[in-house]
Amino acid sequence: MRLWTLIRKELFERPVPMLTCLVAIVLGVTALVAIRTVTYFSELAVAREMDALGANVLILPKGVTVQDYYAADLHGEKLPEEYVQRVALSKLQGVDNLSPKLCVPTTLNGRPVTLTGILPKSEFQAKVAWGGAGIFSHPIGCGTQAGLPTTPPDPKTLARKRVIETLGPREALVGSDVAQQHAIAQGDSIELLGDRFTVLAILPATGTIDDSRIFAHLHAVQELSGQGEVVNVIEIVGCCKQIAAGLVNGLNQLLPEARIITITQVVQTQQNVNRLMERLSLVFLAVLLAVGGAAMFSTLYGNVSERKKEIGTLMALGATPTLVLGLIVGKALVLGTAGGILGFALGSVSAWWLGPLLANVAVQPLPWLGALALGLAVTVTFLASLIPAWRAARLDPCVCFKEV
């Protein structure tokens, strides 16, 4: 016989009331863990985006809103391509990495695919150097890729840098998902919009919508799709947040007919959702504390009343008030631990399912959140057990002599 044996046997003797408050605790912890896990990974994704794209600026047609940065060209509205050269010639700092794109849905081997026309830097970069002596005041680290003959550009860097140096008129870069789906390899010839393109490279996976695109020269896509000299978006791949901030004002003045937004604005919605979720998780925490704690208190209070004779007998047999306290508190701690562990497991599974649906992020269980959930559940049950345990410890042992 051990204290744990006594607690365990008593728990299984009267499982129903305990199950009720266990369920309350589990639900509270589940909701808390699920929300916090999704929020955590969503914030991580936003931070990563901000870090990778934090200095980026998008030039969009007026009235277009963007939820997903990587799908900024999928809205169907258009801008004149000449805006690209207006920006390149504008002497604004930080515009040497432009990436104009035109998105055209098409088919490949009978299956729908997104063909994205992209303008290589070589087509307009020279114009950046038409800025006179002012170009030499560009900050170091911004667009200093030389493109010298000794350094032939690697087309696969499009995936990481979002800008391509050169691209032939009938060359294509294929996203990793598309390549896998259609069994395309580098060097293959594919038919797009009725013309043949040579696959220059298969892009590495990025985990974004770009994995399901095929990239070709913007002018080829314009010509073959008959769309004219237009683009859906001009992405300015910035290098420096300080410069990006000034750039937005300059671009607004240069292109009053367009909409200029930064990555911050794009992720604003997601950040707002994250903030809301965080507040919601606090609500659930309060619910956990209130409902779970109240249920536990009520159940234990009743349990002590139910066990008066038993407790009196134990005292008659030599149980100290401390042991009696330990019986009640121990039971609460067992329930709290079980609730915390179960709640964490269920919450993590829920988050794994909800993450991609709600926030477009993949999630994993967070050990530190498990510790937090467990700590919270145990604390709630412990606090809820204090009064009933104190009451039990102060029971008059004479109750053991009272007849049933």
Add this chain to the structure above:
Amino acid sequence: MRPSRLILGIVGLWGWLSLATMHAEPPSVSPGQAALDAAARQGQYLFVLVYKQDDAATQAMKSTLDQALAKMPSRASMTSVWANDPAEKGLMDRWGLSRTPMPIVLAVAPNGAITGGFPLKLTEQDIHSAMVSPGTAACLKGIQARKLVLLCVLPPRVGQPPAGVREFQADPANKAMTELVIVRADDSAEAGFLQTLGINQSTTQPVTAMLLPPGSMIGSFTGEVTKAQLAERLKVAQSGCCPGGNCGPNSCCPPGRK
């Protein structure tokens, strides 16, 4: 006919054809190119107004040009190029103007470097700012040719660039991709340019600046510099944390500081 006369006739015909070929007129150049050549010969800036339609914007730019250039006829001249003129296709393609907003004025230095591009509107200030110093124009030409420009600023009494610079440029691996530009530190015409680059005009030692397209200074060395140092700086610039300019938030530095 006697064989000797036949032979003579053939030789004569051959001679006449040769002479005719030697003195044949060269292929004709477009008016735009001709204006470029003429301005280059005269050491003048040429402002090229490229337009699609002779509309109000075009007229306004033309008027601005006329007024500004009238004050400095010896320094600069202008020409107009209609974008859809088949004769000017070569020029349009060379400058990649097919999707450029028009009208646009390009300022071309005597050495062929484009020192300014002004789409849609033009001011006199733009015109004056486009007429850069010879050193600037030389650097821009190299940059626009996608070369590494080694700008050597030489103080008085220093006759030639540091040995390391000459060695670097002479190296067959670097020769094609490098442009050496020499500027005198005490040349007042280059004062503004040197100030832009953060180079002290009163330096007593040669200063070597490395400029990469599309126009950033990746390093500068005061005094003697070795070929290895130049090569190393180039390597670092090209493979640094920010190739292509897609850096994190803390990667920008003010000019002249690494």
Add this chain to the structure above:
Amino acid sequence: MLRLENVSKVYGRGGQTVVALQPTTLHLAAGEYVAVVGPSGSGKSTLLTVLGGMLAPTTGQVFFGGQSLYDLALAKRAALRGKQVGFVFQTFNLISYLSALENVQMPLFLAGLSPRVQRERALAVLDRVGLADRIHHKPSELSVGQQQRVALARTLANDPALILADEPTGNLDPRTREQVLDLFDQFHAEGRTIITVTHDPQAARRANRILCLEAGTVTEFRDPARVMHVA
């Protein structure tokens, strides 16, 4: 063994004062077999709980083995009770969710013995009371007589010097009652002090000393053999 010096117990209930035990001075020697008789509500259970160290008297002192019981700290008193005193309850007070073996192990567990020693001793006493083949049965799976024997085994588990019994035969049939009283005789013969509260004249006659408790006052009954009726 036990000495009460001017011990009384007064309860305050809803503004009223109830004297459960009048000031009493009483000596109970080691090895005595004492029966406490009296009508319901006379204070018998109060006396038993005071003697057992579970209820502090309003006045007076209780000495157990020469030391003042209620001057000990709560924990020490509980430990003393666990080691020296065995209780037998009218309704057995077995813990319903524990088996016979586990019930008997309880006092041993409370005394701080290791699980192995608990099991050994529990098995021994259960064997003594003839329940070696029922050790894993829960109280609900045992007859009334068997439950009482488990309760007795529990009482003996810690080898107490003093046994306090509250109506030990109250719920038993005559045959089982005899068995239980025989066991009590055995306990007494082993030198233990037994104080039993009872309504049963036969149980009272087994004792060698009878105390009458009426309206909280304890009086001595001189001839136990002549107890015919207990109110």
